[in-house]
Amino acid sequence: MSGCCLAECVGWAALAVFAAKSLYNVSHFIYTTFLGRLLGHGIDLASCGPWAVVTGATDGIGKSFAKQLAAAGLNVVLVSRNSAKLQKVADEIKSEHSSIQVKTIAVDFTESQKIYNTLRDELNKLQIGILINNVGMLIGFGQRFGNIEDDKSIHDIINCNILSMARMCHIILPQMTKRKKGVIVNVGSLSSAMPTPYLTIYGATKAFVEKFSRDLAAEVQSLGITVQTVHPGYVATNMASHMKPSYISPHPDTFAAATLRTLGLEQRTAGYWTHKIQLYFTDLANFFIPRHLLESGVIKHFDELKKAAQNKKSR
Numbered sequence: 001m002s003g004c005c006l007a008e009c010v011g012w013a014a015l016a017v018f019a020a021k022s023l024y025n026v027s028h029f030i031y032t033t034f035l036g037r038l039l040g041h042g043i044d045l046a047s048c049g050p051w052a053v054v055t056g057a058t059d060g061i062g063k064s065f066a067k068q069l070a071a072a073g074l075n076v077v078l079v080s081r082n083s084a085k086l087q088k089v090a091d092e093i094k095s096e097h098s099s100i101q102v103k104t105i106a107v108d109f110t111e112s113q114k115i116y117n118t119l120r121d122e123l124n125k126l127q128i129g130i131l132i133n134n135v136g137m138l139i140g141f142g143q144r145f146g147n148i149e150d151d152k153s154i155h156d157i158i159n160c161n162i163l164s165m166a167r168m169c170h171i172i173l174p175q176m177t178k179r180k181k182g183v184i185v186n187v188g189s190l191s192s193a194m195p196t197p198y199l200t201i202y203g204a205t206k207a208f209v210e211k212f213s214r215d216l217a218a219e220v221q222s223l224g225i226t227v228q229t230v231h232p233g234y235v236a237t238n239m240a241s242h243m244k245p246s247y248i249s250p251h252p253d254t255f256a257a258a259t260l261r262t263l264g265l266e267q268r269t270a271g272y273w274t275h276k277i278q279l280y281f282t283d284l285a286n287f288f289i290p291r292h293l294l295e296s297g298v299i300k301h302f303d304e305l306k307k308a309a310q311n312k313k314s315r
């Protein structure tokens with residue numbers, strides 16, 4: 001075979017592999033986003049157990065998860081800082097679903113040790129089928145890490161975004177293991193999948209979620225426990241207050257509903273369809289584009305956001 005013919009064969013083979021992989025990716029996207037649930041695949045939420053726990057449940061994505069789990073027939077435990085807000089959300093859920101029990105636990109996840117004794121005592125009394133580790137906070141948006149003035153906020157974000165997830169899993173896993181059944185959803189962020197200078201500590205906490213959650217999933221799969229890692233892009237909540245609901249930044253109800261539809265179909269997901277496309281291209285960009293170019297792209301994005309904010313102020 002001549003060199004030219006060999007090169008042609010290799011070219012066709014590469015094209016065939018690329019076409020097959022693209023076809024698989026598109027089919028997988030359509031199946032996990034739309035078709036799977038229509039065909040009755042995935043996890044039946046109500047069959048997981050009588051109770052679901054949601055952390056960060058008084059606002060945004062967590063509140064939407066709690067409302068939708070109640071609508072699916074699960075009793076819910078709402079965990080957040082503020083007792084009055086917890087009561088308000090509990091009343092809202094009970095008024096919509098009178099047969100559902102709602103329990104509230106007021107704890108501040110920026111604290112490290114004592115709150116977990118309370119959580120363990122309260123949660124061990126219940127049969128927990130679903131745990132959603134949703135709570136998260138953001139500090140230093142658009143700032144250099146060294147310029148963050150409040151030292152305590154560095155401890156707070158690590159406790160809130162990392163420790164809470166690890167400790168909540170550690171509290172709930174023994175009872176799920178005993179029953180050989182359960183679902184854990186860990187909420188990360190698209191920021192874990194890309195360079196995030198000017199969002200360094202937040203991105204790093206979410207990278208922990210990715211690593212922890214995926215390894216835990218492999219560890220407990222044979223015990224009948226599903227662990228899903230969810231990486232949202234922008235969702236129109238208080239945390240992303242500059243975003244209005246749209247296809248790029250869905251309303252939290254839309255986001256939570258889309259994510260719950262992927263349970264049992266995808267172990268790592270971005271939940272909502274436009275975010276899945278973003279996650280796919282982010283993973284692809286990490287493979288093809290040199291890291292320093294991605295980093296400078298992110299820095300440019302933050303510079304533009306800062307400029308836009310300054311222009312708005314000066315108007």
Ligand SMILES: NC(=O)c1ccc[n+]([C@@H]2O[C@H](COP(=O)([O-])OP(=O)(O)OC[C@H]3O[C@@H](n4cnc5c(N)ncnc54)[C@H](OP(=O)(O)O)[C@@H]3O)[C@@H](O)[C@H]2O)c1
Pocket residue numbers: 055056057058059060061062063079080081082085107108109110134135136137160187188189190231232233234235236237238239240252
């Ligand atoms: N929104 C986005 O664009 C976006 C994008 C990617 C990832 N995420 C992730 O999605 C998750 C939910 O975000 P969100 O946008 O829904 O946030 P959010 O609207 O700010 O809501 C946060 C919830 O967590 C509770 N909370 C905050 N700090 C707490 C603490 N120290 N202890 C206990 N509860 C606390 C808040 O309630 P109280 O104030 O009443 O305590 C509230 O219920 C987070 O993990 C976030 O990192 C969000």
